Every structure is written in structure tokens, then in C-alpha cells.
Amino acid sequence: MGRLALFLLTACLSVTAMAADVIKGERQEKFGDVTVHYNTFNSTFLTPDIAKATELTRSKNQGVINISVLKDGKPQMAQVSGTIKDLTSQSVKLNFRQITEQNAIYYIAQYPVDQQETRTFEIQVQIGDKINTINFNQELFPGR
Incomplete structure (x- = not known):
């Protein structure tokens, strides 16, 4: 499972170094x-x-969303939920699962990617009584 933490951490942080x-x-x-x-x-x-270790389906028509929550730089447990909408406002619920490792906590969910399109994600992150919402658009592509 240590490789999973390394992969997910790398996925989360490596792109940050490319551009502000x-x-x-x-x-x-x-x-x-x-x-x-x-x-x-x-x-x-x-x-x-x-994929096997995290019980995720590896497929060209499946996307993954990865969430990590840090408080003062340390992994924080949270309740994570959300939806993804296509351009016709058809909504799919995201079913997040928590993955806990030695020094990391991640929340992952899968969603279908049937064609190239821009989708809107709405993610709720609850810590204690406080709920924070993140909205973003992402252009998605089926894999090869």
C-alpha cells in the first residue's frame, strides 16, 4: 500500500510544480x-x-477523482461527497471511499467517461460541523 500513497501523492503534488x-x-x-x-x-x-489494491476499475471509460484534506499540513479525516454533471445537467453521484495509510488519507471515487466533454464537479468536504464546497469544470477524455 505504500506505493499507492506514493502514487496518489505524486498525482496530487507533481503538477503543482509545473505552474502556479x-x-x-x-x-x-x-x-x-x-x-x-x-x-x-x-x-x-x-x-x-x-487499481487492484484500491478496488478501482481500470478502464478507458472510467475516471478517478482524488481528494486529500490537510489541516496545518497534516492529513485530516473528513466526510467527502459530490456529483458530476454533463452539459445537459445530467448528474451522477460520486461515491467516495476513504483510503488510509501510514501518513496519508485520501478519498477516491470513480465516474464514467463515455466521450470527450467538459463536466462540472461539485464536491462537499465536511470537517466537523463545517461544510466547504468546491466547484470546478474539467474537460474529460476517454483513455486509449
């Missing part, structure tokens, strides 16, 4: 002393071992 204003890859939102990192990618980027 991230267009693709990892993004983040700050809510006081809480920072929520999020990214989405096609599940074909997962190795078969990591």
Missing part, C-alpha cells in the same frame, strides 16, 4: 487552516497493482 496557475492536474482550495487538494484523471493511468 494549474489548468490540468492537481488543484487546491483553502478554507481557513484547511487545504483541500483535488485532481481527476483517467483510470488507465493507474497501474494494475494500484
Whole structure:
């Protein structure tokens, strides 16, 4: 499972180094002393071992969204939920699962990617009584 943490952490943080204003890859939102990192990618980027370990389906028509919550730089448990909408406002519920490792907590969910299109994500992150909402658009592509 250590490789999973390394992969997900790399997926979350590597793109940040490329540009301050991230267009693709990892993004983040700050809510006081809480920072929520999020990214989405096609599940074909997962190795078969990591897909198996996380119980994710590796398919060109499946996307993955990865959320991590940090408070004062340390992993924070949260309740994460959300939806993804297409251009016709058809909505799909995202079913997040928590993955906990030695020094990391991640929330992952899968969603269908049937064709190239821009989708709107709405993610709620609840810590204690406080609910923070993140909205973003992402152009998605089926894998190869």
C-alpha cells in the first residue's frame, strides 16, 4: 500500500510544480487552516497493482477523482461527497471511499467517461460541523 500513497501523492503534488496557475492536474482550495487538494484523471493511468489494491476499475471509460484534506499540513479525516454533471445537467453521484495509510488519507471515487466533454464537479468536504464546497469544470477524455 505504500506505493499507492506514493502514487496518489505524486498525482496530487507533481503538477503543482509545473505552474502556479494549474489548468490540468492537481488543484487546491483553502478554507481557513484547511487545504483541500483535488485532481481527476483517467483510470488507465493507474497501474494494475494500484487499481487492484484500491478496488478501482481500470478502464478507458472510467475516471478517478482524488481528494486529500490537510489541516496545518497534516492529513485530516473528513466526510467527502459530490456529483458530476454533463452539459445537459445530467448528474451522477460520486461515491467516495476513504483510503488510509501510514501518513496519508485520501478519498477516491470513480465516474464514467463515455466521450470527450467538459463536466462540472461539485464536491462537499465536511470537517466537523463545517461544510466547504468546491466547484470546478474539467474537460474529460476517454483513455486509449
